[in-house]
Amino acid sequence: MQVTIQPSQLSGTITAPASKSSMQRACAAALVRKGESIIRNPGISNDDKAALKVIQALGATVAQQEDGSIKITSNGVNAISTEVSNGESGLGIRMFAPLVAINAKEMTINGEGSLLTRPMDFFDEIFPQLGITITSNGGKLPLKVKGPLQPKNITIDGSLSSQFLTGLLLAYAALDAKDVTITVDNLKSKPYVDLTLSVMEQFQLKVPRNTDHKAFYFDAEPANYQSTFIDYTVESDWSGGAFLLVAGAICGNITVKGLDIASTQADKAVMQALIDCGAAMTIKDNEIVFAEAARLKPFHFDATDCPDLFPPLAALAAYCDGTTTIKGVLRLAHKESDRGLTIQQEMGKMGLPAELDGDEMQIHGGKGLHGAGVHSRHDHRIAMMCAIAGLKADGETVIDEAQAVSKSYPNFYGHIQSLGAKVSSNQVIN
Numbered sequence: 001m002q003v004t005i006q007p008s009q010l011s012g013t014i015t016a017p018a019s020k021s022s023m024q025r026a027c028a029a030a031l032v033r034k035g036e037s038i039i040r041n042p043g044i045s046n047d048d049k050a051a052l053k054v055i056q057a058l059g060a061t062v063a064q065q066e067d068g069s070i071k072i073t074s075n076g077v078n079a080i081s082t083e084v085s086n087g088e089s090g091l092g093i094r095m096f097a098p099l100v101a102i103n104a105k106e107m108t109i110n111g112e113g114s115l116l117t118r119p120m121d122f123f124d125e126i127f128p129q130l131g132i133t134i135t136s137n138g139g140k141l142p143l144k145v146k147g148p149l150q151p152k153n154i155t156i157d158g159s160l161s162s163q164f165l166t167g168l169l170l171a172y173a174a175l176d177a178k179d180v181t182i183t184v185d186n187l188k189s190k191p192y193v194d195l196t197l198s199v200m201e202q203f204q205l206k207v208p209r210n211t212d213h214k215a216f217y218f219d220a221e222p223a224n225y226q227s228t229f230i231d232y233t234v235e236s237d238w239s240g241g242a243f244l245l246v247a248g249a250i251c252g253n254i255t256v257k258g259l260d261i262a263s264t265q266a267d268k269a270v271m272q273a274l275i276d277c278g279a280a281m282t283i284k285d286n287e288i289v290f291a292e293a294a295r296l297k298p299f300h301f302d303a304t305d306c307p308d309l310f311p312p313l314a315a316l317a318a319y320c321d322g323t324t325t326i327k328g329v330l331r332l333a334h335k336e337s338d339r340g341l342t343i344q345q346e347m348g349k350m351g352l353p354a355e356l357d358g359d360e361m362q363i364h365g366g367k368g369l370h371g372a373g374v375h376s377r378h379d380h381r382i383a384m385m386c387a388i389a390g391l392k393a394d395g396e397t398v399i400d401e402a403q404a405v406s407k408s409y410p411n412f413y414g415h416i417q418s419l420g421a422k423v424s425s426n427q428v429i430n
């Protein structure tokens with residue numbers, strides 16, 4: 001799919017999409033609980049759809065309700081298949097692999113696209129310590145695992161990704177782990193673990209004591225399930241919402257609804273960058289209202305714990321007068337693309353000078369961008385970054401492989417179009 005963005009004036013109100021981080025966790029939590037869960041505001045992204053398929057392969061039933069919610073009924077992990085596919089979802093594979101390993105039978109865990117090249121060697125090291133037999137494809141997918149996982153005191157490395165810890169926490173809770181600790185060295189993306197714990201609490205799973213994001217202790221008491229029925233509403237997405245907010249900062253005159261300031265989502269940190277660059281916005285209840293676009297100042301931002309903010313912040317920095325520094329580049333190497341490089345290269349095509357200096361990216365903004373032919377690099381956040389940057393560029397921006405947005409935000413082009421963005425495509429826009 002090719003999408004063309006023309007320079008545009010925006011106006012109107014848009015509601016941020018459902019968070020795939022919240023939705024996929026809800027699917028996992030609903031699977032490991034015994035009983036019925038209603039999931040409101042369910043996500044429709046490819047990653048969310050993959051999560052729904054995985055939990056069905058692991059024994060849950062999923063029913064679409066007339067009011068748009070989803071009902072998940074589960075009796076705990078009880079695989080009805082010997083293979084699961086997580087699509088392209090990094091969270092999916094890393095969160096569900098330990099849940100798959102709750103089974104005693106051998107299962108194959110696979111994925112597609114960029115997921116096939118992302119590192120999974122964590123499991124080669126950790127699973128045998130938990131009584132699981134594993135073979136991987138040299139630290140990549142597919143994995144063959146045979147449980148059952150036995151919760152034990154364990155020390156893991158959290159520097160590559162928080163997603164492995166999310167999976168272990170859910171698996172230990174599913175097995176009602178008693179008097180055991182997961183110790184984590186050098187955990188990154190910490191707020192994502194807070195989101196995991198928050199979802200576990202809302203699903204009334206056993207929640208470990210978190211000491212400084214370094215140790216997670218499951219106490220000796222048996223789990224206390226108060227109810228067999230859970231009613232959960234998927235949060236709106238600060239990660240996808242960040243692109244809308246940046247559009248508000250650079251184009252002005254829009255309102256973004258639904259984003260909860262009290263959320264534990266990592267990417268609500270985008271608000272700090274917007275404040276620091278002087279975006280003309282006010283926050284009222286769950287609405288963020290942008291006035292006429294103001295002159296924007298360069299800013300310093302540490303994205304080590306919120307790596308998904310790099311692409312929207314790069315688009316923002318392009319329109320800030322001077323040099324913006326964003327830290328955390330080294331965390332980007334193993335995302336859907338090597339994002340430090342793909343940001344530099346694709347924004348470079350639009351005339352943005354940016355340097356990579358170790359863990360930092362320096363972006364020299366404020367000189368204007370020109371429309372260009374760019375490529376998503378099969379990375380949803382690179383496609384969205386180019387689209388937002390194109391709204392104020394000189395000339396048209398043509399994005400190849402633009403459908404990549406479906407991984408997290410299938411309605412992205414339709415949403416910005418509804419705000420007045422001039423978007424056209426060789427395919428139907430959702």
Ligand SMILES: O=C(O)C1=C[C@@H](OP(=O)(O)O)[C@@H](O)[C@H](O)C1
Binds near residue numbers: 161162163188189192
């Ligand atoms: O747990 C999650 O929902 C996620 C965690 C982050 O990954 P890392 O922990 O690998 O940084 C983030 O980049 C990803 O998009 C979603």
Ligand SMILES: C=C(OP(=O)(O)O)C(=O)O
Binds near residue numbers: 092308336408
């Ligand atoms: C890296 C991402 O997701 P995941 O790791 O879950 O594939 C993302 O959404 O940018």
